Structures are given as C-alpha cells and as structure tokens.
Amino acid sequence: MIDIIIGHYNYWIVILLMMAGFYTVINRGNLIKKIAGLNIFQTSVFLLYISIGYVEGGTTPIIADGFTIYSNPLPHVLILTAIVVGVSTTALGLALVVRIKEAYGTIEEDEIHDQDMSL
Amino acid sequence: MIDTLIDITLLAFLTITAIAIIKMRDLFVVIMLFSIFSLHSAGLFVVMDAADVAFTEAAVGAGISTVLMLATLALTKDHNEKRPAHHARIPMLVVLITGGALVYGTYDIPSFGDPHSPAQEHVKPYYIEHSIEDTGVPNTVTAVLASYRGYDTLGEVTVIFTAGIGVMLLIGGRIKRKHKQEDDS
Amino acid sequence: MKHNLILRFIAKYFFPVIALFALYVQFHGDYGPGGGFQAGVILSVAFIFYALVFGMKTTEQVLPFGVLRILASTGVLIYAGTGVVTMLMGGNFLDYDTLSLHPLQGQHIGIIVIELGVGITVSAVMLMIFYAFANRENHD
Numbered sequence: 001m002i003d004i005i006i007g008h009y010n011y012w013i014v015i016l017l018m019m020a021g022f023y024t025v026i027n028r029g030n031l032i033k034k035i036a037g038l039n040i041f042q043t044s045v046f047l048l049y050i051s052i053g054y055v056e057g058g059t060t061p062i063i064a065d066g067f068t069i070y071s072n073p074l075p076h077v078l079i080l081t082a083i084v085v086g087v088s089t090t091a092l093g094l095a096l097v098v099r100i101k102e103a104y105g106t107i108e109e110d111e112i113h114d115q116d117m118s119l
Numbered sequence: 120m121i122d123t124l125i126d127i128t129l130l131a132f133l134t135i136t137a138i139a140i141i142k143m144r145d146l147f148v149v150i151m152l153f154s155i156f157s158l159h160s161a162g163l164f165v166v167m168d169a170a171d172v173a174f175t176e177a178a179v180g181a182g183i184s185t186v187l188m189l190a191t192l193a194l195t196k197d198h199n200e201k202r203p204a205h206h207a208r209i210p211m212l213v214v215l216i217t218g219g220a221l222v223y224g225t226y227d228i229p230s231f232g233d234p235h236s237p238a239q240e241h242v243k244p245y246y247i248e249h250s251i252e253d254t255g256v257p258n259t260v261t262a263v264l265a266s267y268r269g270y271d272t273l274g275e276v277t278v279i280f281t282a283g284i285g286v287m288l289l290i291g292g293r294i295k296r297k298h299k300q301e302d303d304s
Numbered sequence: 305m306k307h308n309l310i311l312r313f314i315a316k317y318f319f320p321v322i323a324l325f326a327l328y329v330q331f332h333g334d335y336g337p338g339g340g341f342q343a344g345v346i347l348s349v350a351f352i353f354y355a356l357v358f359g360m361k362t363t364e365q366v367l368p369f370g371v372l373r374i375l376a377s378t379g380v381l382i383y384a385g386t387g388v389v390t391m392l393m394g395g396n397f398l399d400y401d402t403l404s405l406h407p408l409q410g411q412h413i414g415i416i417v418i419e420l421g422v423g424i425t426v427s428a429v430m431l432m433i434f435y436a437f438a439n440r441e442n443h444d
Contacts, residue, residue, distance in 0.1 A: 007230030012222060013130045019218040020137040027210040030200040032146055032191060036153045039184065040137055043160050046176070054167045055239060056232030061259040062170075062336065063251055069234070071168040072243045073259040077268060079172050080260070081275045084341055084426070087179050088282030091433050094191040095289040098440060101195040108201050170337035174329075178345040183430055186352060190437040254411045256334045264339065265415045269398045272418070273383055276425050280380050283429035291436040 010051050017044040029109040031097045035090060042086045049075045122166060129163045144200045146192055154185040171260045315357040322350035330423045331416070340419040344426025352434055360438050369435060372428050379425025383418050390414070 021044060024037025053075035061073040097107060104112050136156045143149050157180030164173035192198070229236035250262040264272055330343030355363040387398040395402035400414025 010231045011225045015221045019214045023214045050169050055234050060168050060170045063257045076169050076260045077263045083175050092285050095286045098194050174342045182349050255408045261333050279429050283432050286433045
C-alpha cells in the first residue's frame with residue numbers, strides 16, 4: 001500500500017490540479033477566468049505527460065560523455081508542440097473576449113445569455 | 120531525497136495557487152496568480168529533467184500569456200468578477216466523478232520513475248542510440264523535433280501562423296491615427 | 305512610463321542583451337536546450353518590453369507592421385521551401401540527406417535552416433498579436 005502511494009502521489013496531485021482547472025471552467029461565469037482555468041487544465045496535462053517520461057537516476061536527453069541513462073525525449077517533443085498550440089488558442093480566445101465585450105458590453109456569461117434571450 | 124523534497128514543495132505551491140485562483144474575485148490578482156502557476160510548473164519540469172519544455176513553458180506561460188491577458192483586462196475595463204448566482208453542487212459532483220475515474224485509472228500506470236515501463240522500452244532506445252549517427256546533433260529533442268518528426272513541426276508552425284491571421288481578422292483593423300480608415304468587419 | 309528614468313535606461317540597454325540571448329538560444333539549439341520556439345518568444349518579449357516603456361508609436365517607427373506581416377509568411381515559406389528543395393534534389397519531402405554531399409552535413413544544414421524559419425515565424429506572429437491588442441484602444 002505504502003509503495004503504491006510513493007509511486008503514484010505525483011499523478012494524484014496532478015489530477016487534483018486538472019480538476020481544479022476543470023471546475024473553474026464549468027462553474028465560474030467570467031470569460032477571462034474561464035480562459036485562465038482552461039490554461040491551468042492544459043498545464044496540468046503537460047505535467048502528467050512529462051511525469052510518464054521521467055526516469056529515476058537519469059538526466060536530460062542531451063547526449064554527453066559520462067551519462068548513460070537519459071529521460072525519454074518523445075514526451076518532451078509532444079509537449080513542446082502542445083504548449084505552443086495552447087498559446088495560439090489562448091490568444092484567439094482572448095481576441096474573442098475583446099470582441100464580445102464590444103458587442104454586448106459585458107463579459108459575464110449569464111448577462112450575455114440574458115441579452116441573447118431577450119432579442 | 121532532495122529531489123523528492125523539491126518535488127513535493129513545488130506541487131504544494133501549485134495546489135495552493137490553483138485553489139486561490141478559484142476563490143479570488145479580483146481579475147488582476149487571478150492573472151498574476153496564473154503567471155506564478157506557470158513559473159512553478161516550469162520549475163517542476165526542470166526537476167523532472169525536461170530542460171527544453173521548462174524553457175518553453177517559462178517563456179510562453181509566464182511571458183506571452185500573461186501579457187495578452189493583461190492587455191485583454193485593459194481593454195475590457197472590468198476588474199471584478201460577479202458572485203456566482205447558482206449553487207456549486209452539480210459542477211462539484213461532475214468534478215468529483217471525473218477525478219475519481221481518473222484516479223481509478225492511475226492504478227495501472229507504472230510507478231513514477233520506473234526505468235522498465237512500456238513508455239521507455241519501444242521507441243526511445245532507438246532514438247537515443249541512433250540520433251548521433253543519423254543526424255549528428257547531441258540534443259535528442261531537437262533531433263526528434265526537426266528531423267525524425269519534422270512533418271509535425273511544419274503543421275505546428277502553420278497553426279501559429281493561422282492563429283496570427285485569426286487574431287488579425289478579429290481585432291486587427293486600421294487605427295484612427297492615419298488619414299485612411301478601413302472597415303474591419 | 306517614459307518619465308521614469310530607471311525604466312527608460314533599462315529598456316534601452318537591455319534590449320540588445322535580450323536580442324543577443326535570443327540569437328544564442330536559436331543557434332545553439334543543437335548542443336543544449338533551445339531551438340526555434342524559445343528563441344522566437346524571447347525576441348518578441350524584447351520588443352514587447354520596449355513597447356511597454358516607450359509607447360506604441362515609437363515602436364511602430366522601429367518595426368512597422370507591414371514588415372511583421374512579411375516576416376511571418378517568410379518563416380513558413382522557408383520551412384516548406386526546404387521540403388520542396390529536398391524533393392527537387394531527388395529525395396522525399398523534408399529528407400535532409402539530399403541537401404549536401406555528406407548525409408550528416410545535409411542533416412545539419414536542414415535542421416539549422418528550418419529552426420531559423422520557425423524562429424522567424426514565431427517572433428513575428430507573437431508581435432503581430434501584441435500590436436493588434438495594443439492598438440485596439442485607438443480603434444473606432
């Protein structure tokens with residue numbers, strides 16, 4: 001039991017962070033806070049992936065003399081692409097928030113919904 | 120031993136920051152806490168031996184993302200979030216069920232740091248042994264990103280370019296200062 | 305923020321240091337951590353810092369918007385163009401072995417050229433997005 005906890009506590013805390021980001025997205029109404037919550041969710045997923053590629057006693061995957069055990073370079077490559085795609089999505093989302101503010105006058109989700117329903 | 124201690128400290132800071140982001144209602148504070156979250160996760164990437172990823176996360180998360188969110192906050196001049204009008208019971212239930220299912224799924228994942236897990240056995244030995252003789256580049260991550268999987272990187276650059284074009288279409292109209300003014304809709 | 309002497313001094317004298325670090329990260333991505341993405345973001349952060357201290361009008365005199373548009377497309381063109389050049393030399397798309405007489409030399413040339421393309425596009429697009437957000441206040 002105790003070695004299950006020692007081997008897995010990393011994953012459980014990262015899942016807790018994922019759920020914190022998810023809760024922010026579905027419960028809060030402010031659009032900027034939703035985008036911040038989405039980014040927290042994304043960053044926690046990256047932490048989960050890099051934890052899978054970690055090797056105990058290894059080092060960064062740059063080949064040098066004197067080291068034989070390296071971490072897995074494949075999750076690093078995938079997460080590099082994912083980080084940059086994530087910032088592109090955030091930039092587009094924030095541009096949409098600016099336009100919504102100009103069109104509706106507010107960035108609270110239920111006020112926008114009320115204005116739409118009353119049309 | 121020191122590694123584990125740093126790991127636990129950084130994870131504790133991350134959890135406190137995430138809970139503070141949920142609770143705070145002043146948006147300026149939320150954006151600053153988000154930048155701190157990004158920097159701590161970059162530190163965690165360094166502890167887990169991912170130097171390239173830590174570099175990118177620190178530059179992009181604590182740099183560009185924070186600047187863009189502050190610019191959005193300056194354009195929508197609303198600094199406080201409204202108090203939520205409905206109960207938090209159903210979202211909390213959904214979050215607990217999803218979290219429980221994910222934790223149940225982690226019982227099958229191999230231990231943290233296991234050198235014989237399936238993730239380390241199949242493609243990784245080929246990349247680590249053959250990257251110097253195939254490409255001549257010591258940094259394995261650059262070799263995989265630019266040479267073995269170069270096609271995916273082409274798609275990624277196209278995604279960034281498309282995001283730039285999308286932002287230009289949404290908020291990139293000509294400014295009033297010049298004598299020519301174009302419609303941006 | 306122009307009236308604050310410390311910020312003005314630091315923005316003026318740190319700008320070349322940050323740009324130099326961005327170029328170092330770009331070209332040493334083969335031997336240490338780094339590469340095109342990180343270098344592009346660091347270079348755009350140098351310009352954003354300058355714009356925050358000295359204002360958008362001065363920054364647009366230094367780096368006009370039309371130049372950014374051309375630079376963003378040029379980066380993608382360099383990347384895809386390398387692939388087409390390797391096809392013309394007889395190999396597959398993005399097969400760097402054909403770029404030179406020795407395959408290892410060709411790989412090295414190919415990796416440096418495409419990282420350059422990635423760095424140019426990333427810095428130009430990040431600056432384009434920042435210009436769009438910063439200029440929105442003066443919009444009609």
